[in-house]
Amino acid sequence: MPDSALAPAIALPPPPLSLLEGAALFLDFDGTLTPLVHRPDAVSVDDALIDLLARLRDRLDGRLAIVSGRSIATLKELGFGDFQLAGTHGLEFAKSGETVEGPGRLPAIDAVQRAFHAFADERPGLLVERKSISVGLHFRGGPQWGAQADALAERLAAEHGLIVQRGKMMVELRPGGADKGSAVQALMRLPEMNDGVPVFIGDDVTDEEGFIAASELGGAGILVGVPRPTAASFCLEQVAAVRHYLAQGAAQLG
Numbered sequence: 001m002p003d004s005a006l007a008p009a010i011a012l013p014p015p016p017l018s019l020l021e022g023a024a025l026f027l028d029f030d031g032t033l034t035p036l037v038h039r040p041d042a043v044s045v046d047d048a049l050i051d052l053l054a055r056l057r058d059r060l061d062g063r064l065a066i067v068s069g070r071s072i073a074t075l076k077e078l079g080f081g082d083f084q085l086a087g088t089h090g091l092e093f094a095k096s097g098e099t100v101e102g103p104g105r106l107p108a109i110d111a112v113q114r115a116f117h118a119f120a121d122e123r124p125g126l127l128v129e130r131k132s133i134s135v136g137l138h139f140r141g142g143p144q145w146g147a148q149a150d151a152l153a154e155r156l157a158a159e160h161g162l163i164v165q166r167g168k169m170m171v172e173l174r175p176g177g178a179d180k181g182s183a184v185q186a187l188m189r190l191p192e193m194n195d196g197v198p199v200f201i202g203d204d205v206t207d208e209e210g211f212i213a214a215s216e217l218g219g220a221g222i223l224v225g226v227p228r229p230t231a232a233s234f235c236l237e238q239v240a241a242v243r244h245y246l247a248q249g250a251a252q253l254g
C-alpha cells in the first residue's frame, strides 16, 4: 500500500452511533477488541466480549465478522468459533461450524520458521510464533533487535517468494495474494452481509487496507489508538472505548 493512500496524522472525531445503523461490521482482534500484551499466547477473551459481539451481530441481522491477522484455528481456540471469520490477514475464511477455506501451509514457511528460531535463539527477548500458514517473529521483549529482525524477514521473503507482513513489534512471513481489504471485499459478497454499509475497526497498519476497502464500498474506517497517517475517518482512543462504543451501539440498535 503506498503511503499516499493514507491521510496525514490528524485528530479524528469519534464515530457517531448512527454509523452502526445498517452497518456490516468488521472487527480486528488484537489491539482492538483486546489490549496488547507481552506475548501472543497471553491474550484471553472474556465471556462478556463474546456476549457483546453476539448481541451486536443479532442487532445487525448477522452482519458482523472478525478480520484478524491471527489464524482461524487460533481465533476458534480463543472463543470466536460461532462468528464469521477472516484469518491470517485475509488468506483464510470460516463460518460457524464450517471448515476453514484457504491455502495450506507451504514448506517455505517451515524453512522460514527454522531460520527465525536460529536467529531468536541467539537474541534474548525474541519470540517465534508458529501460525497455521505463516510464521511471526516478535521483538516486543527485545526491541533492540527490531531492525535486524526486519532485515532478516526481507531477505527470507525474497529467498522464498513470501511477503513481509509488519505488525506491532513483530514481522511475519506469509503467502501473498490477500490482505484485510480483499477480505472485506470477499465478506461483503456473502448473503449474510445483506447490503450492509461496511465499517472496519482496527488499530494496526495491517488494518489500513480494511479501512480503504470499507470507504471504497461506501462505509468508513475507525482507527483505534493515537493519531497517525491513516485511511480511517474516525478514531477511538483505546480498546475500552471500542467496547463502550459497541455496547452503546447494541443498546441503541435494540
Ligand SMILES: O=P(O)(O)OC[C@H]1O[C@H](O[C@H]2O[C@H](CO)[C@@H](O)[C@H](O)[C@H]2O)[C@H](O)[C@@H](O)[C@@H]1O
Residues within 6 Å of the ligand: 028, 029, 030, 031, 032, 035, 036, 037, 038, 039, 040, 041, 043, 067, 068, 069, 070, 071, 129, 131, 136, 138, 140, 167, 168, 169, 170, 172, 204, 206
Ligand atoms: O489483526 P490482529 O487481530 O490485530 O492480529 C495481529 C497480530 O496480533 C498478534 O500480535 C500482536 O498482539 C500480541 C498480543 O497482544 C503482541 O504481543 C504483539 O506484539 C502484537 O503484534 C498476533 O500474535 C499475530 O499473530 C497477529 O498477526
